[in-house]
Amino acid sequence: MSRRPTKRVRGILTAMAMCLAAFDACGEEAAPLRAHCMEASSTPHGGYDLPRLLDIAQCLSPETREAWEHTRQAELAVDVVRSSYAPQVSLEAVGGFQRTPLPIPTNLISRGYFTSDTREFIPSLSVKWLLFDFGRRAGVEATARANHAAAEVAYNGVQQRLVFSVTRAYFDYQSSREQLLAADEAVKAAQTIQDATEAQRRNGRATVVAAAQAERQTAMSRLNQVKANGAVRTAYASLIAAIGLSADTQLTVSETKDQALPALPAESIDHYVQKALAGRPDVRAAEEKVKAAEGEVQSAHAAYRPIVSFAGNYYQNIGALSTDGSPYYSINKPGGAVFLNFELPLFDGGSRSAHLSIAQSQVQAAEDQLEHVRDGVAQEVVKAYNDLRTSREAYTEAQAYSHAASVAYEAALDAYQHGVGTYTDLANDEALMAQSQAALASASADAQIAWVGLALATGDIHVTP
Structure with missing residues (x-):
């Protein structure tokens, strides 16, 4: 049984998936797309929402662009290996002059030698083709393909981590803004209590001490308001840094009003663990590294087997020969050669034994790394799963706490204004109401972050429409 995400969450994750897909274009045309992302005049109506911020982050992240280039390099490495299966054809040419003294019987020439002058220009077409290597190239190709697959999933992992980083910073910023609103409400409530206390004192129903305490409570609320303002600025700076923008960038970030919260996990922990082990980028990359190491072993074994290759050459001998200053005798005739080469290292x-041992050790190391990654993934999924349950349940309780605190404050304020309540009760209820509103704002952000955290932990930080 699968859980259907809420409309708000589906929108966020769909935007994430669109960003991941759209970054391919950013890798091809990074400069124009970055300029498009950073147009000062393109601020959307109502400010930048999370999908738009993710789009900008994808275009600006140097880590993502670096991962993209590693993927391209790995793909080209596969093409290099595949080219070794084709014959190598080259056009060559050699030309020059050579003077060569050569021995000759003295009964022909008394001095016992003659001098040969040669002028030659020999263009040639050469073909070399490795026919059989009994697994050498196959092992190299398997390694290259595995490294390419590992680079691709690592690229996806970098993108997913960037999406999570920006999403977390975004909801932290939203939480800080909501906590600032709670601080503003606390100041208003404290001022209301102070006004009520002043009125009670004028009517002789409150002491000077109570009035001073009310004034102190208002001052404390204003101090908390200043701190909440500072927290908003800090959260904004963290968001800007996560996106990859300069610290002085000013963006209008849209507010998240009445957004639906994610539901509790619908499946068991084991379901999410198995999903992560099957699809997480770091797990898949570790699996491909094992395959790459196995390809090295295959190549090392093949080094004990023979090599069969073909070589051919077709040339045109354009030259002239002179002996002891005689007139040159010229030639312009074609020639050629064909060879079948067999080579078996004895x-x-x-060296081959050492290379084989190294390759086998690399396989063992890659398998150990894979096991380590799987253990870490399982732990991360369990933590993310529990964090989501805890944060979602905490939000439910925070809602009840906030509602009860507001009702209690309103009742205490009404009683105090009618002279039947004490200032101490009213001040306590006001402080608890402010605390409950801040807790609700924090619980809301924690639940959103925990839901995306579970998606990251399972490698499912996208949604299929």
């Missing part, structure tokens, strides 16, 4: 001083 002794190399232990």
